[in-house]
Amino acid sequence: MASHGVATLLIASLLVVAVTLADARVAVQMRRDLNEGHVVPASDAKAVAALTCSKVQGLKAGETCFSVALLGGLTLESFLVFNPNVDCGKTFVGQWVCLRATTA
Numbered sequence: 398m399a400s401h402g403v404a405t406l407l408i409a410s411l412l413v414v415a416v417t418l419a420d421a422r423v424a425v426q427m428r429r430d431l432n433e434g435h436v437v438p439a440s441d442a443k444a445v446a447a448l449t450c451s452k453v454q455g456l457k458a459g460e461t462c463f464s465v466a467l468l469g470g471l472t473l474e475s476f477l478v479f480n481p482n483v484d485c486g487k488t489f490v491g492q493w494v495c496l497r498a499t500t501a
Contacts, residue, residue: 448479452497458490469496 456465462485466476477483479495 446500448495448498448500450479450495450498452495453493454496456488456490456492456494460488461485462488462494465494465496471496 452469454465454469462476462480462483463473466473469476471479476494476496477485479498483492483494
């Protein structure tokens, strides 16, 4: 009877390990897809200059990253450089975004 309990515990533990490993492989694959399948060696990485934001704006209803960038006279690429932590698919009213930045 005790061996059934031990076997059940062992199977449950192995299942948890298998699920954890499967989730880890999915995360690695997704990260690789973000880089279009290319691995960038550390020696090829470029240092990014620290930016200081000098003009901010709170998002209003209906505004998107693209519309705010245009109104601020920015390309979307510049807007995203100034706002690396903004997820353009999940913006919200009142969220502060940077419209002008300089290197520190």
